[in-house]
Amino acid sequence: MLELKNISFTADNDGEEKEIIKDISLTIDDDKFTVITGPNGGGKSTLAKIIAGIQKPLSGHLFLDGQDITDMSITDRAKAGIGFAFQQPVRFKGLTVLDLLRIASGKTIKVSEACSYLSEVGLCAKDYINREVNSSLSGGELKRIEIATVLARDPKLAVFDEPEAGIDLWSFQNLIRIFENMRKTVSGRSIIVISHQERILNIADEIIVLADGAILKRGPKDVILPEITGTDSAVTSCEMLDKEVRK
Amino acid sequence: MTQLDEIQKRLMREVADLHDIPEGAYNFRANSALAGRNTTANIDIKSKEDKPGIDIIIKEGTKNESVHIPVVLSQSGLKETVYNDFYVGDNSDVLIVAGCGIDNCGTQDSEHDGIHRFFVGKNAKVKYVEKHYGSGDGKGKRILNPVTEVYMDEGSSMEMEMVQIKGVDSTERTTKAELKADAKLVVHERLMTHGEQKALSIYKVDLNGKGSSADIVSRSVARDNSYQKLDMCILGNEECSGHTECDSIIMDNGRILAVPSLEANSVDAMLVHEAAIGKIAGDQLTKLMTLGLTEQEAEEQIINGFLK
Ligand SMILES: Nc1ncnc2c1ncn2[C@@H]1O[C@H](COP(=O)(O)OP(=O)(O)OP(=O)(O)O)[C@@H](O)[C@H]1O
Ligand SMILES: [Mg+2]
16 A cells, blocks of 8 residues: 655756645555546656655655655665656666566566566567667667566556557557556555556546646546546646646 | 686686687687697697797688687786787688786786787688786786787678776777778777776778778776776778767766777768767666666666676
């Protein structure tokens, strides 16, 4: 279980402090598939980075299974069971896909095991396993490898930041299947996916709408989804955007 | 390798991956003396008469054979200059493994300067691997100043892998190549310096023949207070293509000077240079830390991968 208590975050914007996360409190229960959605610039990635320890909150506390992890390093949080797939995956000169999957799994897994993670994200393993994770990979390939690293880590709490971005239609089906699988097998685990895709929202237990650094809506999928796919939400997000523009 | 002591054997493993006596031709040099030699029907090795060093003569058409010529120094204060000439016959296809390991536990500097000349015959193919390694915690410096000259005849190709990752205090390596028509040279250099080390790597490649090409890729890491100068020059004197790439990671108080130069003396010469120096990208460290590595472990992984 992950708990955020009164989390705030500001960033320096041309010498002016900008409030990006505004006093957010929320609980992600075990065995839950939560999707965070909301307009661009709403603070979703920032919140995910705060959970992974990449950004330090200005104030507030985070608890993982009751333990205060606010001051824990990225490494210690990873070891405590938090996994994070970046919205913009990082490229490495020299490190191969196999190297990365081995690092992710935390042990010297067999090539066949590493290949199985690649197959899961729809990459033909033998074509990719020895490739360098460098700029020769396409955006979509890189994105899938990023997802595979989190699968290989098998974390207690997995956070995926817009995993569908740049993924083609055929693979999108595959992605949905991955999340459905994870969803079925989660036990004592939780998954947070940041997404704008209705089909991903559709498989959520819980939906959180984050806009302008605050939780605009949250609740069970059946309640929230109709609200945000109807005219209501379109208006809501436009209003939020309008507000941004006026500022 | 019966004549070698344990330190020398360890150096052999580091520089030539040799755990035992290799197959094919070899010449071992330990503390300035011959420590073992084998020739084959196609590969002859002869000591020079006028100066230290050997002639390696590879017969025309020799295929899939190898020559190992490692050098080890384990006695403090040794200084030597060795001249090795390789005559690679037309149409042959061989692997040449050189390398020098210095263990210096004493207070005096140890130095090995190897001058290697390659005369690569028509349509011959050579793969050349050279590793440099230093160990020992004495005050005496470990110094290596290799000079490599490559003369490539028509249609020949040579792939060079030059590695110096550890323990060499001071190095000035000079590599010169002259290529005739359709000759092809590929160089991969990997260099890491630490402590107070200094490394200079100088390349000068003349593309003289029509259709000749050179591709020189250097990856280096400068840590602590070390200094590197990478000087790469390609001259295109005919219709040819040349590419150099310097890619460096700088850490701590390391310093790197990259001096690329291209000279086109023919309108049909196509020459490209790329150079980049920078510290390890923060997001690379972050990513590996989210996979459970500490910052230091992440650094190691990134550097190991980079220099692989
Ligand atoms: N280090 C920073 N300095 C200044 N502004 C920042 C910084 N980090 C984030 N921001 C701003 O904070 C806001 C939230 O960014 P964030 O990346 O969290 O949005 P998001 O909800 O993930 O958006 P998207 O849907 O486009 O991915 C944006 O307006 C962004 O420009
Ligand atoms: Mg985002």
